[in-house]
Amino acid sequence: MRTRFVLIQTSHAGNVGGVARAMKVMGFDDLVLVQPRWANVLRREETIQRASGANDVLARARIVDTLDEALEGMSHLCATAMTPRDFGPPTRSPREHFSEVLGAGNPPGGVAFLFGSERFGMRNEDVYRCHVALSIPTAPGFGSLNLAAAVQLIAYDWRQALGGFGAPAPQAERPQADAKALSGMLEHLEQALVAVDFLDPEAPKKLMPRLNQLFNRAAPSDEEIHILRGVAKAMLQTADRAKR
Amino acid sequence: MRTRFVLIQTSHAGNVGGVARAMKVMGFDDLVLVQPRWANVLRREETIQRASGANDVLARARIVDTLDEALEGMSHLCATAMTPRDFGPPTRSPREHFSEVLGAGNPPGGVAFLFGSERFGMRNEDVYRCHVALSIPTAPGFGSLNLAAAVQLIAYDWRQALGGFGAPAPQAERPQADAKALSGMLEHLEQALVAVDFLDPEAPKKLMPRLNQLFNRAAPSDEEIHILRGVAKAMLQTADRAKR
Structure with missing residues (x-):
């Protein structure tokens, strides 16, 4: 590993x-x-x-x-x-x-x-x-x-x-997205949460660390990260329309 | 000893x-x-x-x-x-x-x-x-x-x-929300995803089952369910404003 x-x-x-x-x-x-x-x-x-x-x-x-x-x-x-x-x-x-x-x-x-x-x-x-x-x-x-x-x-x-030296590396069944992909998604989501007025950047109240922990437990795959970014994008677009 | x-x-x-x-x-x-x-x-x-x-x-x-x-x-x-x-x-x-x-x-x-x-x-x-x-x-x-x-x-x-110094100070067990709370949150989220035009109800493409699996792995607490419902609500309100 x-x-x-x-x-x-x-x-x-x-x-x-x-x-x-x-x-x-x-x-x-x-x-x-x-x-x-x-x-x-x-x-x-x-x-x-x-x-x-x-x-x-x-x-x-x-x-x-x-x-x-x-x-x-x-x-x-x-x-x-x-x-x-x-x-x-x-x-x-x-x-x-x-x-x-x-x-x-x-x-x-x-x-x-x-x-x-x-x-x-x-x-x-x-x-x-x-x-x-x-x-x-x-x-x-x-x-x-x-x-x-x-x-x-x-x-x-x-x-x-790991079983000492020479132990076979266990095979991952579900490919888990790496930390960078997760933090990128979280930043995207944070923008979206601000845009829909759920997150107040002046008083963030540990919302993002909490969501980070939740998604850490979920250990999303790359495909799921993609879905979650899609959600963030749709939220931002909707918020954009709401402003007009 | x-x-x-x-x-x-x-x-x-x-x-x-x-x-x-x-x-x-x-x-x-x-x-x-x-x-x-x-x-x-x-x-x-x-x-x-x-x-x-x-x-x-x-x-x-x-x-x-x-x-x-x-x-x-x-x-x-x-x-x-x-x-x-x-x-x-x-x-x-x-x-x-x-x-x-x-x-x-x-x-x-x-x-x-x-x-x-x-x-x-x-x-x-x-x-x-x-x-x-x-x-x-x-x-x-x-x-x-x-x-x-x-x-x-x-x-x-x-x-x-020798028995160690004991595990680090035990943290309060994180109470996991029950299945009903989770499915209620997912329904709420589904409405929000439709509202922000991410989910097409005519072609839902297994999005909700996938999110269900993701949240199952995360095993959210009641407090986290509350946060996620807050997000869904904010999405719905923003979408509502976008329509006006």
Whole structure:
């Protein structure tokens, strides 16, 4: 199964190296950095040192400007966040979630694990678009996991859940639209909801995060995204006529 | 259960700090160092920095000269070694071993996890005295786990095997709307889709059954049904204005 690790606004180059090593040791190699602090982070000395031989992961890694770019092709988004958010996705432990995701009849096509910055974690709006917030069970009063350590644990649990090395990738039955397609549809729908006076842009009241969660659960296919965009378009056209 | 982490001839002070943090985050605090490279390793800057707040673990840590001293009071010894030794204890994966140890009628009184030096791992004679050699399943061809990362994984698996810290704060179960509420919403939505000229009642093309399936997967709550009915209402009102 396609698996991607996405680091958002990472500060410490050493951590990026540690993450590359943690991924490689569990057989993963798709690393994307969103706005890292250092533009040359993939070539910095601390990075190379902490990567300790996982140079191919660094070589393959991409640096992008937006989370959207980072998530291209991914359909199941796992935030890693210690503190549950209101209106956010359900908070689950990794093992519990992984066994459920893989046990369900329709496993996702691509799974992305999102990690926020060392100091501030993930932004609410980035958490909102995820299907789940993975919370690694840690000691009460000291939940301070190092970034590379967190990646190590998630990579390990995910690899184990996948059955270890060489396990056959389960076949997706219903092709699920990727995160970009879903967020594009939601933006379209948001415009339509504003146009029909259901959504007040001045007082959005978490409507879009809520709809995002609802559609995450529905896990729409590309065809369904197409239908939903058609609905949004018809709403906008009707609203347009109403204005004349 | 008493749990101790024993680091043998560790070279890098940063790793000692990383180990302290990795232990603490999983609720362990008994750390013993056998002949570390630096006598003042517990007070070095890299150590404190990587410990990132796990200072109490460092403060409690002991430095000793021999493995014997380090193992005082421990009854079940787990080596961590990537390569199996002839004549050594059985090599097992952590999860497999932990569930067996804890499932057996007579769980040990104290468990020690032994970690060799970064460069050379554990000496054969140290491995020989252990009850098991734990081998963390890693990618073929790249089994190079950082020391703190290895401690993190073992501490996590052991904590989980011990029953964990419980799942993240259980969220209120999301009450799912009943079938009648869902079909009522779908009828409302159908009228709205006709009103905005998206659905042609003469050629409905399975649109509503498809949306029904999509919303079945989303399993909306009563509150979400309410939101969706609000959307349908706003669409109908807008369509009404468009006709005037």
